[in-house]
Amino acid sequence: MTASVPSFVGAGNLVYRADRVPHFVRGEGAYLWSTDGRRYLDAEAANGSVPFGYDSGLLDEALRHCRDLPALPSFCESELRLDVLARIERLVGDVVGEPGRVELDLGGAQGMETALRIAFSAVGPGAVVVFEGAFHGRSGMTSMLSSSPRYRELLAGWGLEVVRLPTPDCARCPHAVVDAGCTTGCRAAVRRWGSELSGVGGPDSTRKVSAFVFESIQNVAGMVEPDHALLRNAVAHARRNGAVVIADEIFTGMHRTGPRWGFQRSGVRPDIVVASKALTNGAAALSAVWAREPLADPARYRPGSHSSTFIAIPHALGVARAVLDRWDRWPQAQADVEALGERMAVRLRRLRVGHPDLVRDVTTFGGAARIVLTGDHAARLRGLCLTADPQVGLVVAATGMSPDVINIHPPLVISDADLDVMTDVLDTSLRRLSERKESS
Template sequence: MTTAPSAATASAAREIPGRMVAGDLVYRTPPAAVFTRSNGVRLYDVDDREYLDGEAANGALTWGYDAEIVREACLRAMAMPGLPSFCESSLRISVIDRLADRFERAVGVPGRVAVELGGAQGIEMALRIVAAHRGDGPILCFQGGYHGRSPFTAHLSASSRYRASQPWPGPEVVRLPYPDCGSCPHRPLNGGCNAACASMVERLGTNDMLGVPGAGASRGVAALVVEPLLNVGGFALPDSGHLRRVADHVRSLGGLIVVDEIFTGLHRLGPEWGFQLHGLDPDIIVASKALTNGVTPFSCVWAREPLADPAVFPPGSHSSTFAGNPHSLAVVDTVLDRWAGWPGATESMAEFARELRTALEVVAKRDVVRSVEVVGGLARIELTGPHASAVRAKAARADQRPGLLLASTGMAPSVVALHPPLVTSVADIRLMAEVLDDSLKELEGDI
């Protein structure tokens, strides 16, 4: 028996090109502009209308639309434009060493790096390493979390929509309460993290009702998978103390700590890696988006020794036709050169955050805005109602002024986010804030 689509679904479907599967277009910015060129932090559509990119390809475009990255990478890859998948290259060895150096400086211990295609594949790789050490025990993650939509990672992500069409039941997953102190029903009146939340964490593995086996169980906890900031879950920044308590307790139960840095890695939250903001001590790190500035798919997994040692994770444990793709590796190599040329990035991001906070002061005064929070290169604007899609549509309209592309998610309909390329100038940050303020003013007139 088939179910007829709703009127809203049918209306949206009419806007999708006839030969295009619409599954990945849920966040398409209205109006559905068709872009033809880009420069810096700007996009231009087929009618040459101008748009400011305030969501940086969901955090991938740290360096903006920098054609020089593409040109330099192509020049590096030209000597070997294709390479058989089971052949090694000096470029791949160099890139892995450079990535390992960055992770090891941040964590303080040696480890090994594996490369993959996208973020979901990186999470799957991380949990293969977990399984090699901890078996198929339950995986802990947070309500509101997002770790991909592949047949495996969809089971870790919060939304039931991601599991609507899946070929298998998935791993055993235990979801911990949504770690946003701002919306937690147990939050004390003076703010902060309630002692009851800490007590709940301490009960994991001691009370069977919570579904987590104890430290001595034959099939114990496998891992905790955590985002330093919940992207799809509404750009919520968890309480650092609470995260550390959860991680410490999971480790006491025998589980490994996997940090998903796909969105937060490379200074999006200020420090080089989001886990540094919280003082977490990861066993495994997954990074992706900003490593290639959105030019090509690529992810990597770092695991502290000896988790990915060949004796435990031997040749043949994983394989990917494009893991040694010279073009992707050349892009990463070029992007890493950019980071190497920005030695004061953490300090610069503190200034970026101050400018973003100052520019949004006028926005925070709007009646339709409940709060504005800035962390590193991301601003979270919480509205007084489920108006995120309306604000995005108004901001994206490029008529008398540039359009502004904002981020929002279906799981948090009252939140929009501004996280532009980290090279956005002060003048453009202020212009983005002006366009957003105009859109909120128009929304107030509508409601």
Template sequence: MPGVTNAAAVPPFAGAGNLIYRATEVPRFVRGSGCHLESDDGRRYLDAEAANGTLALGYDASILQEAARRCLDLPALPSFCESPFRLGLLERLERLFSGVLGVPGRVELDLGGAQGMETALRIAFSANGPGTVVVFEGAFHGRSGVTSMLSASPRYRELLAAWGLEVVRLPSPDCRTCPHADRSSDRCGTGCVGAVTRWGSELSGVGGTGFRRKVSAFVFEAVQNVGGMVVPDPALLRAAVDHARAQGAVVIADEIFTGMHRVGPRWGFELAGVEPDVVVTSKGLTNGGAALSAVWAREPLADADHYPPGSHSSTFVGIPHALAVADTVLDRWEEWRTVRDDVELLADGMRKRLAYLAEAHPVLVSRTDATGGTARIVLTGPHAPRLRQLCGTVHPRLGLLVASTGMAPDVINIHPPLVITPEELDAMNEVLDLALGAVEMELPCG
């Protein structure tokens, strides 16, 4: 079986805690184009992971080249200074949210997804006062000190966590793991809906509008990426959102992964027909070219009376290069007039190809699903880490990058650049077919 010749263990000068080094041997990439990366030994890799969903438009150097031209006259800016460039981007971003939700709002910028989530909580706490935050089991909202408290895995809280933050977890929206689910159906029943709308009562242990210690925010993902590419039942999500709002909570949509057409519509919350109060997005805004997140809050949550100046600050949220990258990427999105239809075609293409794999490998594959530019292979056991590893080496000429997480070791997550072609999807399936076969050979009964 071919190996990766340029791989090496963790260098003595590199911190080993980074996810890069979750494998003992990793390739070292030197260039990228379209949906492909190339390592320093010349091996090509098809990226079906897209930098964790960030590179929706693929590896495109022209975005950075154009962005650099836009900020030549203002290469840097002090963090407390405003610019017409930043104001123009804020106005442009605001329309992306209010145009869908039909209500005006305001936009704050931050660096990454976790920082954006913390800014969203600041806005919610400014409105309601610091209080309990409600999330779903299986959620992932970041690894910072605050957001690690929101994320499901206890592993994220072992080294750094904001222990004073009270977090309540609703039952998982994944029918595979929800204790209230009807195993004969993929739809949520009355028990599931009841379980996510029980809080706020005297008996629930979680305060609502009638209590001083109340829920300040309800945070949800339209699709739980790290939790195993879980799409909540729309009826369940609508019930949870409606109940949270009735209890006075600020409803926060985490669109860091799902935003900008990753799951079909511009925002993932459109899938369920819900209307959040605050939206956090990041990855699709810069196509991996800069660290930037945007937090939209409906009026008047982020006005000067509710969220006064000094409530938020970040050194690099006005850096012209990052603003220029976002501005350039938004141009690309505007030029892609058929994006929603094209993403649905991508979903159909992945759905058909993965169904073939499920039929060819019934011992390993339990089911497959696709939603927009995301898909998953649900395995019959915790084989995802090994399958992910084999995808990089099993084919003689082509490596494949796919995702798996510690929270869902039986799921392979697939979310390629949205510009991936049918021919590249065929190549993806070829590598997956070989890798699944190799895992089958390693099983005790193989």
């Protein structure tokens, strides 16, 4: 463990935001091992990117797909890439019920920017509508979509006009009626843009809204699921105003929340879907952007509109093919992930009963869950999870946008025994946090 940043390491990322940073050397299943031999259960799944856990066999499978083609110029095609594109297209198109085309990019933020390129090519550049609490990346363009102003302090695409709809988090909404979900007023609020009063142009305006971008569950905002009727109203209004509807499925895609795609939970059908993390099990940087026909047709979105040196890199494509093979071999993924959510809910509810002074609420969404604390204790609890138990550490997530929420999203293949370990470490850590609160 170390509390200091090595002299040769740039620390602008998240690695050194905590005082104690484990140095990991090995992973297997849902566990990681550090240099000192300590074992850690990963209840965060490498930020949601390892649904199948730590499995070196995936790399062996991937290598077989790309051993004879270690590199490829970015302006050339391969049968490997075509196979991956065709399979991803079916994964989305079969659910949306329409055919589409797939573009590849290097990561989530890059995929979101590609989605906007496609949308702007189709309807022209304009404003983008998102929800409060949105997180779509930290690049210059996507930082403008993301809610936290910290993401825009050093680099931002200031030419992009962004409109934020009221928060979909009922617990933080000033208009919410307790336990009633979104009110009629909340649902009407998402339809105000495009009016003379809203300050945002409608379909007849030159400076109109070009895209509505949403997360089916806002991960960084504290695992917030928009009211399903609210989201349907927002999507319908976007379509009436000629905007392209973009689903950010970077975290929620491929069964993280139960269905194959998170947007299925609310019954909406997007025009563009951005997927990433679960396509490579954390073993390669790759995102996929599906756009329904004819949005990405070459006549609209012309060749050369976007390119990247590593979009066609065979290693990443080999990983994607190996991971897609794994998904194909899991025919009951949705049912199994929903059952995982039920098993997590039972354990987390016990924590809520056992620690009423610290745990206000728990909610599960398939293979994801949130623990809502009674105060802004998430960062302290996250640190305690690493150290409080002498036998095993626990990796959980907490963000500055939701300092009272612990996010739980383990590998989707986690066992019941591992869930028991997770619960025991959380219980110990909550007790330590309560003791520290009492002594302070």
